[in-house]
Amino acid sequence: MALSTSIDTHAPTGPLRLSAIRLAWLAVLGATILLWVAGDRFAPWAVAYPRAWQIPAMQWISAVMEWLVRRAHFGLFTFTDLTRGLAAIIEVPYRAVLSLLSTGFRIGEGSNAIPILPPLSWIAVTVTAGLLGLYSGGRRLALFVSACFLYLAVFGQWQSAMVTLASILIAVPFGVAGGLMLGLAGYRWPAFERAMRPVLDLMQTVPVFAYLVPILFLFGFGPVSSVVATIVYAMPPMVRITILALRGVPAEIRDLGAMTGCTRRQLTWKILLPAARPGLMVGVNQVIMLSLNMVIIASMIGAGGLGFDVLAALRRLDIGAGIEAGVAIVVLAVALDRLSQAFAVDTETRSRLAALKRSAPLVERLPNLVTALAVILAAGVVGLFVAPVQSYPAAWNLTTGSFWENVVGWINVNYFDQIDAFKNMLLLNVLVPTKRFLGELPWLGIVAILALAGFALSGLRLAILCAVLSLLIAATGQWEKAMITVYLCGISVFFACLIGVPVAIFAASREGAWRIVQGVIDTLQTLPSFVYLIPVVMLFRVGDFTAILAVVAYAVAPVIRYTALGIRRVDPQLVEAGIVSGCTPFQILTKIKLKLALPEIVLGLNQTIMLSLSMVVITALVGTRDLGQEVYIALTKADVGRGIVAGLAVAFLAIIADRLLTAAAERLRFRFGLAPAVAA
């Protein structure tokens, strides 16, 4: 019924189209309400999707994967041979880095291996990281990064952290290089970019659990598979940012290249890429952060490291150990993030060093590298005789021990009743009614509303996209679980905005507060949610409420970030004008600041929705019954088709939400006369 209004797509804008759309809205909403109230009686097929109409997508996908994994052949070799070959290529640098950082160099395999060289000592790694900070950012950064690594040693996380660091150090270059290549290709051939965009969307939104089993078959069981899964998940932002950054290179620079007679290759590598460097570094930063997000899942398929420590600690209900290992992940993420951000900006020291002549002595030209090598060598030699220099002695370890357990226990014993009363109030008055309401809505009506929204915001293409994707969710039998997912994520996003927007408004204009808020949201985004999931279960029991808390904690960051960004970007002259014309502070906030920041807020909302959908699988671990659970069940039954179908349903929800909101943000920008978005 929504599509009937598409007749007048050719009339661009104008009263005619507007009123037609309004009529269509009335018709669609009316029909949906009618179906919702009385559909059971005259058209049950429009309320609950009939089983007989379902397409057996699960079986099809299982069959295709079966063929790909076991029988696909390119004449000389099979598809599995190809992927195993790739795995072997990744394995070589991974083994090298792992040996360097964690296991030491050895000959042979397993328990028969003979050690020939110990790994880098903890002192050497900490000093090297500090020197890297000194080189890229200066003394403060050097101190900060060294302190981060020192935490790993002092809290006994060193071994695991180095295993994790090794896989990050491999995944990130592959992710960055691959993303850069794809981005360049997308920049050069727009058709390629168009073809790639849906693939990138899927890579980011299909939960990893959904394709974990096929990856294990193709790449073998072990760290390499987890590196591959990490690359798949972490590469898309690099591709997107590369394309954006290259497009953002000013035309003058490009013309200069053409005038000086550069070849195409020279133009790309000597002119375009260096000019786009700040943008590209943002991409590198995103790859690092997303790789660290994968640490827990990677540990489930043989990567070991900090992720495994978190899981094992929580299995024993050792909250303190879980938090310590989780914080180690945060510390590693923050250190790498600050380093990569520092490399994005030029510093005086670095340009001074770079300006030095080749003939200058090595120590002067590369002082940090020389120092680092010296420390590594010295620590290595001394470490052979003095054990504490080689590996941080366990006797010096600090631990928070049972402190966290006692905190949670104390809250539990003293405040459980109050917490429980609050939870029950929310559950009975908000959550359960919403869930019921969404579950009862007729699928046909929702499909029509989504299509119409797409049409109204953008046009026929978006309308068709929304209709087809939502129809596919129904047709593959995922409707009911998808609606529970929408309910969980919808409520979480609502609460995230309820918390995030005021915090952002408060912190945006106060430098000190903003720095604290930034630290908190960085931590929330990199701390594996498992770490706080278990204490939360102790206080709130398993169920939807716990899941929503975890999702809100993870997804609140972008709302805060983007809202603050939007408010800070508001032209101070406009605020001034508001004050002069006698606005109250409240009016300035609502009529000027928030209104002008609306496009950014919508973008933040978009990112929050994406993040909350990416948490869906995690929520299944505290007993929700949504698409995440479906993916999880499929994993436990090794049912590839079932997992991928449910994973795709999550991705479809994400894509629908993303496209509609992006279109809405574009419209808002247009209405307020703002420049189009160049946000990542």
Add this chain to the structure above:
Amino acid sequence: MDARSMRFSAAVMALALAAGISASSPAFAEAESQDPIKLTLHDWTGQLITTKIMGEVLKKLGYNVEYVQADYLAQFAGLETGDLTAAMEIWATTGQEASDKAVATGNVENLGNIGLQAKEEWWYPAYMKEKCPGLPDWTALKEPACVEAFSIPETAPKGRYLGGPVTWGGFDEERVEALGLDFEVVHAGTDAGLFAELDSAYQRKAPIMLWVYAPHWALAKYEGEWVDFPTYEPACYTDPAWGENKEATHDCGKPFGEIWKVGWVGMKDKWPGAYKAVKAYEMQNDEMNALIVNVDIDGKTVDDVVADWLVKNEARWKKWAE
């Protein structure tokens, strides 16, 4: 390091030395291949102990052993391709389906029972007995006072039973229905969630009835009992006429589960000796529970506990190799 643990680690060192000697001594058959045998480690203590005992024994027999951390269910992908060699604890109660599927491909072999019996049942902390004195007999759960004792606002007036993750199965909805219990079944998403709730309730002496399995450290940490349901027989799950309720199946307790050893099918030919040893491995519930308590409650490391066991049970594990 205090004196006691010093002495302990000295013992471990001595043991390690002895191990080095015995590995090279001709008392054992030479290992057929020096490629590493890859055993999988999961995230619960009992499995770590089982696997490390097996691994250390294989090392003494001259094999090259590598431990690989792996997800319980994802590991079958590795076992099918031979990337992994053997998994020591596949519980029939939780992993049967995945394991059957892997065995059906012809690439994975069931290497037999490890001797442990997985017990799974409804379980309650001892303090709940005051509120429902008829326990552990299951008929007590039919009394309104007991139902009320186990209820929380979310489920009231029904009692609340916290089941395992849906992926574990367990037929609790059917059981509640068939036995006419006024309980609502709530599923925990994970094992950790399950015991987090128990810990929380136990701290507050709050009502809780949940799915507990053994061998598990929780039984050593918390005092409580299993509910006595009518004992399981296969007919109970298939024949409605069986038992209390003549019209419904599942009117009994949960079955005891076997715990299987599972391996890559190529193991038999590549390491025949190791294959035999893995097949021969066996352990009893009480013994395993004691080892788990050593680690999870007394705070010893898995490696120390395993080394200690190997010293005390030398005759036993040597037999596995013959």
